[in-house]
Amino acid sequence: xxxxxxxxxxxxxxxxxxxxxxxxxxxxxxxxxxxxxxxxxxxxxxxxxxxxxxxxxxxxxxxxxxxxxxxxxxxxxxxxxxxxxxxxxxxxxxxxxxxxxxxxxxxxxxxxx
Amino acid sequence: xxxxxxxxxxxxxxxxxxxxxxxxxxxxxxxxxxxxxxxxxxxxxxxxxxxxxxxxxxxxxxxxxxxxxxxxxxxxxxxxxxxxxxxxxxxxxxxxxxxxxxxxxxxxxxxxx
Numbered sequence: 312x313x314x315x316x317x318x319x320x321x322x323x324x325x326x327x328x329x330x331x332x333x334x335x336x337x338x339x340x341x342x343x344x345x346x347x348x349x350x351x352x353x354x355x356x357x358x359x360x361x362x363x364x365x366x367x368x369x370x371x372x373x374x375x376x377x378x379x380x381x382x383x384x385x386x387x388x389x390x391x392x393x394x395x396x397x398x399x400x401x402x403x404x405x406x407x408x409x410x411x412x413x414x415x416x417x418x419x420x421x422x423x424x
Numbered sequence: 425x426x427x428x429x430x431x432x433x434x435x436x437x438x439x440x441x442x443x444x445x446x447x448x449x450x451x452x453x454x455x456x457x458x459x460x461x462x463x464x465x466x467x468x469x470x471x472x473x474x475x476x477x478x479x480x481x482x483x484x485x486x487x488x489x490x491x492x493x494x495x496x497x498x499x500x501x502x503x504x505x506x507x508x509x510x511x512x513x514x515x516x517x518x519x520x521x522x523x524x525x526x527x528x529x530x531x532x533x534x535x536x537x
Contacts, residue, residue, distance in 0.1 A: 409455045417466050
């Protein structure tokens, strides 16, 4: 079946450190891939997306590249800030109306100053 | 994108009672989704609500427990019926845009005592 696997958390970093959160997927077909972020006490916000192989999504200094050969969509940021502390979810869906998102388990990021 | 509001934002309910959660969108959308996020967990799809037809429920969720209404293209409700402590979760609605992206409401945090 279709699934998303994320690295276990929590991830604890100092401010300005480099961030990588690993995400791999299993899918029958060609999904679109997403990263969502959930700040404490809030709902999910779409952070970035990629719809086909080799696409790079980027937003707010975060990047992720759709790698079909390794079925991965790792999230990276060159220099994290305390305000980036949140839970990050990798997700996939198929480009058909009414298809729900399949989420990974989420990775908690904690950044200290 | 879309702006989504949910009511109530949180509630504490007695077991055996029911709670209806409202989801309002600032634009007309065809597909709406209801997810559950149990404490410290990822999101699980409850049902898909397409305006003008019956909601489609995922395995493990039934209409008697989680009845959904979708009276128009900007509004939906989810009722959590005959609640037990195991229903304590965050309930989120989402909408699908024309580019197959999904945007989420802020969530309803439900505690059942």
